[in-house]
Amino acid sequence: MDKKTISRDGTSLAYESTGQGPALILVSGAMSTGRTVAPLAVPLSDRFRVVVYDRRGRGESGDTPPYAVKSEVEDLAALIEAVGGEAALCGISSGGALALQAAASGLPVRQVAVYEVPFAVYEGGAKERAEYTERLTEALEQGRRGDAVELFLRLTGMAEEMIQGARQSPMWPGMETIAPSLAYDDAVMGDGLVPRERLASITVPVLAVAGDASPSWMGEAARAIADAVPRGTYRSLEGQTHMVEPDVLGPVLAEFFGG
Structure with missing residues (x-):
């Protein structure tokens, strides 16, 4: 990351941008950094100034305890200000x-697009999230970062043998390094259910996308987001899973953000 900006609480945020045009900020998910979503900038940078950044507590960005979701919103406010005062x-x-x-x-956001936000739409979803939060908090408080990563991987549905294989992989130490940020994503997800009341207050266009090769509840969650916002649109991508291909998602985003 070749640029820095400072959030309201003094946290240093690392970011970089490519391309020319209206600013578009990519926001990574759990166990991810700006580098993780950077490939998505490639099919978008011919029409937009695409910004990737390391969320607080990971990569080259700093962190300032105690954590609050409000602080991450303020991080985005600082980034938007740094790239011109408005962004998608x-x-x-x-x-x-x-x-x-x-x-x-x-x-000051023009539009929002989201891909497979893992909100629960199934019975027991809130209970499952609460149990995960409790066990994650305990693991992190006790310094058991590897166990925290395992909890997250199980939450995603990864098979046990794959989790144990991941523990032996060269990537595991890096995953343990950013494990504390799992609590941040957990806080962002709230009780795990679609926050319909909050979504109803969003006035800008929202595109919610899911892959049709993902579990069906992912698509149902994307539909629920699109239905909850006043100006929502739902799209399904043929053959795509949660690990979406940038060259497939990119053109869909370019059409939406360029509209």
Whole structure:
């Protein structure tokens, strides 16, 4: 990341931008940094100034305890100010929940697109989230970062043998490094249910996208987001999973943000 800006509480935020045009900020999800979503900037940078950044507590950005979702909204406010005073937002997974929160908070946002925000639409979803929050909090308080990562991977539905394989991979130490930020994404997700009242207050256009190869509840959650906002649109991408291909999602985003 070649640029820095400072959030309201003094936290240093690392970011970089590519391309020319209206500003578009990409917001990463759990266990991710700006580098994770950077490939999505490639198909968008011919029409937009695409900004990627490390959310607080990960990558090259700083952190200032105690954590609050409001602080991450203020981070986006600082980034928007740094890139011209107005921007569109695109959030991936739980980063989409943060992008929607920012829009509902009245930040100068033109449009919002989100991909597979993992809000629960199934019976027991809130209970599952509460149990995850309790166990995650305990693991992090006890310094068991590896266990915290395992909890998150199980929440995503990863098979046990794959989790144990991940523990032996070269990527595992890096995952443990940013494990404390799992609590931040958990806070952003709230009780895990679609926040319909908050979404109803968003006045800008919102695009909610899901892949049709993902679990069906992902698509249902995206539809629920689109239905809850006054100016919402839902799109399904053929053959895509939660690990969406940038060259597939990119053109859909370019059409929406360029409209």
